[in-house]
Amino acid sequence: MSFVGIQLIHGSRHCCFARQVTVVRHSPSYICTFTSTRTNSAFRLRNTAHRRFRSTVNAPKTTSTSSTFPSSSPEGEPKERSLILRIFGFIFIAISSSAVGFYMATIPIHQTIHELAHPPTDEETLNLFNPIEEDSAYVIHHHINNHSLTKTLLADPKFKAARPHLKIPPALRGHNFTGGILLGEDKIPVPPLQFSTEDGSEFVSLQYLGVALCGHPGIVHGGLLATLLDEGLARCCFPALPNKVGVTASLKIDYRKPCMAGQYTVLKAETTKVDGRKAWVKGRMETLPDDGSPGEVLVEAEALFIEPRQAKAMARVYSST
Secondary structure, eight states: OEEEEEEEEOOSSSOEEEEEEEEEESSSSEEEEEEEEEESHHHHHHHHHHHHHHHHHHSOOOOHHHHHSOOOOTTHHHHHHHHHHHHHHHHHHHHHHHHHHHHHHHHHHHHHHHHHHSOOOHHHHTTSOOOOTTSHHHHHHHHHHTSHHHHHHHHOTTEEEEOGGGGSOHHHHTTOIIIIISBSTTSBOSOOEEEEETTSSEEEEEEEEOGGGBSSTTBBOHHHHHHHHHHHHHHHHGGGSTTSOOEEEEEEEEEOSOOBSSEEEEEEEEEEEEETTEEEEEEEEEEOOTTOOOOOEEEEEEEEEEOOTTHHHHHHHHTTO
C-alpha cells in the first residue's frame, strides 16, 4: 500500500518549495521517496487563504435591523443641520441690518416731527443764534442787539421779541425762502430780530442786507424788498386773525429810494383794519442809522390778508414760521 502527499516548505517571500512524498509500505517500516519541486503556485494558494482569513476577521458586524432599514451616513445629518443654521443666521443678520439701517435713516425724520410739534418759544429763539467772534456775523449780531431802537423796544412791555425763523426745524430751513435760503453770509447773515404785539397791531423787524442780494450792482433787488415787506406785514396781522394764519390777497409796493446793499434796515408795520377773516396792513422799510436818528423811507407797502377756510389745519404748521 502506498499514498502520495504534499508537504509545504517555507522559502523566500515570493516562492516556496513543495515536496512530493511517496510512501510505499512493504514492511512494518515505511520507505519514503521524496521529490522536491520549486513552485509559486503553493505560495499564491497560501496568500489567498491568508487574505480571506483577514477579510473575515475585519468584516463589520451586521444586524438584522441594518438589512431591513437603509443606514444613514453618520456625517450627513450634522452637515444638513449646519447648512440650515447658516441660512437662518444669514436671514437674521440681513433683517437685523435692514432694521438698524431703517431706524438710523428715520432718526432725522423723527427729530424733525418732534421739533415741529414742540417749537422753541419766542424767548428761546433769542439765544439760538450765537456766532463766534471770528465770524463776520458776530459784528452784525452785536450791532443789532445793542442798537438804541432795540433797547427801546425791549423796554416796551407791549412788544415781544423773537427770531421766528429759528423756530423752523434745521432740516426744513433749506426749503424755506426767508427762513433758510436767504439766510447766510453776504445775504442776511443774522436772522432778523423782530418785535410784535399780542393783538397783532404793530410789528418791527431789524435786519442786515448783504451784498449778495443785489439786482443792479450795489442795490438790493426790489423783489427781495417786496418779499420782506410781504412777510413782515403778514406777521404783523396774523395775531389779529381768528386762527393766527392767513395768505396774501393783494400787495401794493411803492419804491421811494434805492436800498443800498451792505446796510442795516428796519421794517415797520401796523394793522389798520380787521374784519372777520380779513386784515389790512400797511408798512415801510427804512434805513437804520447808527446814532438812532430817524431813517430814510426806502419802500412803502399796503396789503390785504385773508384767513383760508381750512385755517384750522394750517395753523399748526405755520405757527413755527
